[in-house]
Amino acid sequence: SYVLTQPPSVSVAPGQTARITCGGHNIGTKSVHWYRQKPGQAPVLVVYDDSDRPSGIPDRFSGSNSGNMATLIISRVEAGDEADYYCQVWHSSGVFGSGTGVTVL
Amino acid sequence: QVQLQESGPGLVKPSETLSLTCSVSGDSIRSYYWSWIRQPPGKGLEWIGYIYDGGKTNYNPSLESRVTISLDMSKNQFSLNLRSVTAADTAVFYCARQGGNYADTVFDSWGQGTLVTVSS
Numbered sequence: 033s034y035v036l037t038q039p040p041s042v043s044v045a046p047g048q049t050a051r052i053t054c055g056g057h058n059i060g061t062k063s064v065h066w067y068r069q070k071p072g073q074a075p076v077l078v079v080y081d082d083s084d085r086p087s088g089i090p091d092r093f094s095g096s097n098s099g100n101m102a103t104l105i106i107s108r109v110e111a112g113d114e115a116d117y118y119c120q121v122w123h124s125s126g127v128f129g130s131g132t133g134v135t136v137l
Numbered sequence: 138q139v140q141l142q143e144s145g146p147g148l149v150k151p152s153e154t155l156s157l158t159c160s161v162s163g164d165s166i167r168s169y170y171w172s173w174i175r176q177p178p179g180k181g182l183e184w185i186g187y188i189y190d191g192g193k194t195n196y197n198p199s200l201e202s203r204v205t206i207s208l209d210m211s212k213n214q215f216s217l218n219l220r221s222v223t224a225a226d227t228a229v230f231y232c233a234r235q236g237g238n239y240a241d242t243v244f245d246s247w248g249q250g251t252l253v254t255v256s257s
Contacts, residue, residue: 033198065243067182074231074247075182080239087238118182122242125197126172126184 036119036129043135050106052132054119057100062121064102066095069131070115078117079104111136139164141232141248149226149255155219159232159248166213167191170235172244173206173217175228183228187235188215222255229253 037055044050054064064082067075078089082097092107106113114136119129145157159171172187186196188206196204205218219226229252233244 063240063242065240067244074250075244076247077239077243077245080243080245084239086245120182120242120244125186125195126174126242126244128182128184131181 034121034123034127036121036127038117038119038129038132040130041133041135043137044106044109045137046109046111048109050109050113050134052104052106052117052119052134054102054104054129055100056102056121059100059102059121060098062097062123064095064097065120066093066104067118067120068113068115069118075118106134109134109136139234139237139246141234141246143230143232143248143251145251145253147252147254149222149253150257151223151255152221155217155222155226155253155255157217157230157232157251157253159215159217161213161215161234164234164237166208166210166215169237170241171206171208171215172233172235174231174233174244174247175226176231176250177225177228185217185219185230224255227253227255 066079069075079095083095094105140162142160149155170187170189173185203220229250231250232248234246237245
């Protein structure tokens with residue numbers, strides 16, 4: 033089965049840039065999607081196809097994907113960005129990363 | 138705008154079958170893919186499977202032997218049956234639309250989720 037590896041946590045100061053990684057074998061050949069999940073809520077799509085944003089998601093959210101690593105980038109971090117973030121790909125079935133908790137200091 | 142709502146028992150006994158229904162409004166289930174995803178308390182997301190094109194299915198290999206997803210087009214609903222449950226199946230279960238406004242591997246709309254506890 034295909035495994036996606038994320039760091040358990042990332043801490044960032046307000047106004048700084050958060051980078052959340054998602055590692056997988058040759059992940060650069062796949063489309064990576066990212067979801068934000070706040071406590072008690074359903075996940076929300078924030079980036080799809082590596083770097084595209086759904087409507088309503090600010091341009092502070094971006095992404096990259098190459099080789100064995102995809103990255104979600106959150107610029108000018110705000111307190112409201114504090115949440116768990118999950119990467120996801122399709123590998124004959126849906127596969128999610130283990131999730132990264134983002135803490136805004 | 139599509140809306141999804143899960144419903145079903147919040148408590149299921151071990152060895153029995155967990156049954157949930159997702160009611161869809163604002164879109165027809167005749168289009169796109171319709172998935173179930175679960176999340177054990179304090180843990181990550183796990184894709185269970187989807188149904189599409191009037192009844193074709195694709196399941197997570199780790200759950201395939203115990204899962205059935207079905208459609209009720211007359212009610213615009215789709216359902217999940219998970220057989221022979223154990224405490225390890227305790228989770229929040231989400232229904233989601235896949236391949237809506239974006240790529241067909243993207244879960245672009247989610248229900249609010251429903252907690253199902255497996256316990257005697």
